[in-house]
Amino acid sequence: MSENPVAEKIINIFAQFKKVSPEEISMETTFEELGFDSLDGLNLIFELEEEFDIVVPDDKVQSMRSVREVVEGIETLLADKAAAEVGT
């Protein structure tokens, strides 16, 4: 399990969706390995948007195919959101 709280939350959401233990999912796990198809992907992105209160743009979704890509994408969006909130 990662030390990173964002990664931990994301892995927990994926594990719950897949009905497996979070220990079975690592940063390197791909959607393909998890057996997620395009519609599963859409549903998961929707759950992440709700969890982190962010909007994932359509073109970002295309590049999220593994846990690491999702974590990095979400972290960028969270940083953008924080920057927007302090008006920088």
Place this chain on the structure above:
Amino acid sequence: MRRVVITGIGVVSAVGNDKAQFWDSVSSGRSGISSITRVPTDNIRFKNAAEVRGLTASDHFDEKSLMWLDAFSVYGIIAAREAISDSGIEFTDALREETGVVTGSCLGGKESEDKHFSDLYDLKKTRFPPTAIPAAMANAVASHVSMEFGLTGPTFTISTACSSANHALGNAFWLVRQGTSDVSIAGGSEAPLTYGNLKAWESMRVVAPETCRPFSKDRTGMILGEGGAMFVLEELEHAKARGAKIYGEIAGFGMSADAHHLTMPLVEGAAKAMKRALADAKMEGSEVGYINAHGTATQANDVMESNAIRTVFGAHAPNIFVSSTKSMHGHALGAAGALEAAATVLGLHHGQLPPTANFTEADPECDVNVIANASVDSLPAAALSNSFAFGGLNAVLAFRRWNG
């Protein structure tokens, strides 16, 4: 075998509110896609759609009638009136007995439903108007047209998402061909531009931020549209006997289910529906010179559909002109097949095949002969019009040019 011809066409769309305006736009590659005005788009990631403009419902219906009509019914009924008037048909009592109305709609009356639910949930109103249910029912157009013209034959509505209108037209065609009726009024209509429905489409992540570019390498998805098209389908001898003008022949109908995935289309399912339409029409692949594609401009559809066309037509595929008129009238869901049947039949009738607008660059993954941006003058013997719905339900119509 009885033959079935189209003797009347009516259209309401983002590119024209009657048949003539629609054809003028579609044949000249003029797109009706622009900013959404119907609902605020502040909270929606896409801002454009193909909206019906310049149509005032009160010019067509009295106030009392309008209480019971959702926008999708307004479009469908106006289109049916134009088709019937265009056909010049006179309904005798005997003809009314056997003539029915077959319509397609994916959503039914979502605009009125959305408003009433908003009153209930947001404004905390405690009463619901009695107009709500009849306005929202998906069969409203079929019922209103049957009542207005006194048509008491086989009348029903088919809802198969984006294939609804093709399933409706195909079944109406079969009713006339098999002799159940000599005449059927058929088509589809849709009014999907509600806030709730736009938010739902946003989450599917298939709507383009800017415009619809089917088969183009830089395509980014579909653009929603609204409107309706209705047709008078008539048995050939019946049409000839009254000296009717004939736009074209519906020669075959094919359908299939992918049995595969809710949203990912399948080459085999699309190809099967095209093959079945050809077989139903007793049509050789080599007769087909034009395909009005489903062509949504999503990544998945356009590659799949191109491969399906190549699978069905093999070496003849490069000779077939292909266009998606959704680039102009938008993707009108349950009305899509009807608007595209109008584009296809009018194309065969005028010997001018409508283009794919907004096309910038060929995509090697979409290896078909796309009519890019400008129509082509051509007189193919036959054409197909494809519809492939979410849920994997495919419906294809086969048309023959009328030389009479």
